[in-house]
Amino acid sequence: MKDVPASYSHEYMQIVIDTCLTAGRLMIAGGSEMYRVEDTMMRIAKNAGIKDPRVFGGPTGVFISLDGGAYAQLKQVRERNINLELVAQVNELSREFAAKKLSLYELQERLNVVAIMTPSFPLWIQLIGAAVLSSTLMVLFTGQYDWPDFPAAALVGMVGLLAFDGAKRLSKIRFLSEMLAAIAMAAVAIGLHHLFPILKPDNILIGSLMTFVPGVALVNALRDLFSGDLISGIARSVEAILTAVALGSGVGLVMKFLGQ
């Protein structure tokens, strides 16, 4: 392990800046509330012995300045989704740093490790998740207890997740992948309806679209707005609305072409 350079030396400041920015970027990429992002960055800087850190978190970038503006940097946030493992890990590392269980160097290293390989569930577990989510939510939302639709919703949910996963590799634009997933789901649901007329495509789609419906993103955005982070609140609500439009246009296209 390298020795930590003397406090307030140029190197030390650079490390503090880099650590704070990485932590903030990871938390935004994981979909944390903005006040928590700023709070965590602030805490890391203060625990590193900086007296007057200033931070600003936005949905597409984080800023920090130390030492009255002598050191200032920003970092862009390119990818945003909801990945709570990131939020939990950064939070835990920051707690350990506050409790002096980690040195600044170790914190920086561990954050970089988290950034490169976030532990995530394997695809088959996610597929089971999508299947269970689609079928159970269909029953809860419609309140009709129509059991023939139950396996169909599970199937359509899995198809949607697979399509989303495949499309994500083709294109960097998230809305495009969401639209493709919606198209696949609607096509399968309506196709199933043609095969087995007892199934109701509306109910199936209500359940299985919930895998992607940005209700949670919208609530998150509103919480940001209410707590005063206006820029990130507005940006996030626009993002949620765009997702809804992508899903809607995907389903709508299929409905127009295949009928209902």
Place this chain on the structure above:
Amino acid sequence: MNIWLQILINFVFSFLSAISFALLINVPHRVLLACGWSGAAGWMVYWFLHRAGFGNMVSNFCGTLLVGILGMIFARIKKCPVTLFNIPGIVPLVPGVPAYLAIRALVMGEFVKAEGLIIRVAIVTAAIAMGFMLAQLGSELLSRASKYCQKHWKRL
């Protein structure tokens, strides 16, 4: 259908749906069960209030309030951010049906119907956000009160 069976189905399904959404958004696996509990609790409150004839807004608000409070408790126990429990917890409560129907109406060219549905989505979403804010306020008050008690212990 038998009411007890309905209660059982609703409870189990809301529990499962919260956990499976937690799988999709990559919640650390040691808190998965807690997510399930808060999802089930929130949905059951919503379901009972909704059946008892309260409106969408009130029932969603109360459900989310409970999810928020439970989230605070779980966050203390498991030492994790509150978001981990809140996001999967509200999944059964988010306005999925009106959102879908609104999109459908828009596609079919029924703009007046779509307008009403979109406003319903907005109201329910706002109710959910308000529930969270109130839960947060409550926890802040509680922690302030407990700090005060610890400080002035001897005088009390």
